[in-house]
Amino acid sequence: MANTLFNDFNPISSKQWKQKIQFELDGADYNETMIWNSPEDIQVKPFYHRDEFTKAASVKTHTSNFQICQNIFVHDIEKSIKRAIDTIERGAESLRFTIQNENTDIQKLLENLPLENKIVYFNLSFLSIDFVKLLNAISVQKKAVFYCNLDPIGQLARDGNWFTTSDKNNFETLEKISNEAKDLSLLSVDLGLYQNAGANITQQIAYSLAHANEYLNRLPSITKPIVFQVSVGTNYFFEIAKLRALRMLFKLIAAEYDSNLECHLLVTPTKRNKTIYDYNVNMLRTTTECMSAILGGADAVANLPYDALYHKDNEFGDRIARNQLLVLKHESYFDKVDNPADGSYYIESLTMQLAEKSLTLFKDIEANGGFLKLLNDGTIKKKIQESAAKEQELFDSKKEVLLGTNKYPNKEDRMKHDLELFPFVKIKPRKTLITPIIEKRLAEKLEQERLELE
Numbered sequence: 001m002a003n004t005l006f007n008d009f010n011p012i013s014s015k016q017w018k019q020k021i022q023f024e025l026d027g028a029d030y031n032e033t034m035i036w037n038s039p040e041d042i043q044v045k046p047f048y049h050r051d052e053f054t055k056a057a058s059v060k061t062h063t064s065n066f067q068i069c070q071n072i073f074v075h076d077i078e079k080s081i082k083r084a085i086d087t088i089e090r091g092a093e094s095l096r097f098t099i100q101n102e103n104t105d106i107q108k109l110l111e112n113l114p115l116e117n118k119i120v121y122f123n124l125s126f127l128s129i130d131f132v133k134l135l136n137a138i139s140v141q142k143k144a145v146f147y148c149n150l151d152p153i154g155q156l157a158r159d160g161n162w163f164t165t166s167d168k169n170n171f172e173t174l175e176k177i178s179n180e181a182k183d184l185s186l187l188s189v190d191l192g193l194y195q196n197a198g199a200n201i202t203q204q205i206a207y208s209l210a211h212a213n214e215y216l217n218r219l220p221s222i223t224k225p226i227v228f229q230v231s232v233g234t235n236y237f238f239e240i241a242k243l244r245a246l247r248m249l250f251k252l253i254a255a256e257y258d259s260n261l262e263c264h265l266l267v268t269p270t271k272r273n274k275t276i277y278d279y280n281v282n283m284l285r286t287t288t289e290c291m292s293a294i295l296g297g298a299d300a301v302a303n304l305p306y307d308a309l310y311h312k313d314n315e316f317g318d319r320i321a322r323n324q325l326l327v328l329k330h331e332s333y334f335d336k337v338d339n340p341a342d343g344s345y346y347i348e349s350l351t352m353q354l355a356e357k358s359l360t361l362f363k364d365i366e367a368n369g370g371f372l373k374l375l376n377d378g379t380i381k382k383k384i385q386e387s388a389a390k391e392q393e394l395f396d397s398k399k400e401v402l403l404g405t406n407k408y409p410n411k412e413d414r415m416k417h418d419l420e421l422f423p424f425v426k427i428k429p430r431k432t433l434i435t436p437i438i439e440k441r442l443a444e445k446l447e448q449e450r451l452e453l454e
Contacts, residue, residue, distance in 0.1 A: 014049035021046065038238065039200040039390065042353050048345035056342070057351040059248040061297025064335045067093040067119060068325040069266065069302035073313060074099045077109055084113055087318065091326045094300050096121035096266070102128045106135065115144040119300065121227070121266060123149050123188075127163040127170055129177050136181035147185045147227050147264065150174065153211055154190035157375055160432025171218050178221045185224035185264070187215050191246075192231035196272050196439035198388020201235075201242050201354060206361035207380060209249055210371035213362075216257055217370075225262040226250075231270040232289045232296075239289065240341055241350035243267070243296030249355055249362070267293035269304040275443045276423050277413050277450065278404025282306040287324055294334045295341055301325055309423040309441075310415070381437050388440070395442040405443045415447075416454045424448060 070092035152170035305317030
């Protein structure tokens, strides 16, 4: 028998809701009291109603397929092998190796790992045809899926210089690599750099798309997915909408090249809001950020250990970070429903507004010569600094709160004795082609002041 319960109630329009709220405000202004502006200049309303809903975002998120990824920095080969095997046995479904030296014995690193049908990412701090050719051969032999995450433009933005190669700006070498390693996905876009440096969400999406567009313009031979290495912040619903808008817009831009090229989202919690004092709160932050990543449609999520700022890689921090994702996947059932944000008027509205604003900024970048031109002349860095300064001002005035740091700090907390890593911006004077974009956490100045008083 059909359930007719709701037929007994008349629908309530958005106008009626608004009138009821206005009555309850007892004379206070509705717009000033109930609506707030985000850093992206999006007005956030107290409720979203179907009679104001015009268009759903044309994006599909296959949440059921998201993978738990483990980060491994390769320094000691034997330790890295042991760590990789251990993390796979404990629930990691994919691996991301960071390799800084092209003389690393990659054959030895991978030969005994159970990689069949596994996804493995390689963040390489160099550009080497021979190294990538060897990876290509190993991927075929192992029946594994390798993503090389080569990002010369990201290297320029982060370091101030291109990779050291025979060609001036790496694109000739990249083209040769793409011709020699046809089984690999080669390209990556480091969106996390812009987020961790303080860019707002509209800037993050637009800059990463313009960044990717430089590759699409210069490397027509690329047919494999581009990996977007994304950092997500603490603004829960906005971050879900960010990933959805990014996927939607990339598909739109790829279509302009008559390409079915896809973007592959490898997502990590941001460092920007993490702290060294009251560090256990970092676990709460990374949990909600991983939730945003999954619901937003990440293909893989690599969690950030709660102590990553001040401790070297360690088994305990890794295990806690991995277990957060295992709980979300296997106990909270985050992998049971595809497109979980569908039907949420709020998230749909945010997705469309972020997409529209980002596309406008993307078009402006292209009209002014493209991303590389604006990166070289300092425009991109300047715009990010302006956005970061506004957020820093909110943090300094305690309008943006980090619990345990700028609100309700534990005055008895001591950290100087526990710092294995230097957790602040490092200044390294050297000659560069451009001034690099610098990642900086919100709490750095406050933490340095507290450390001096210990």
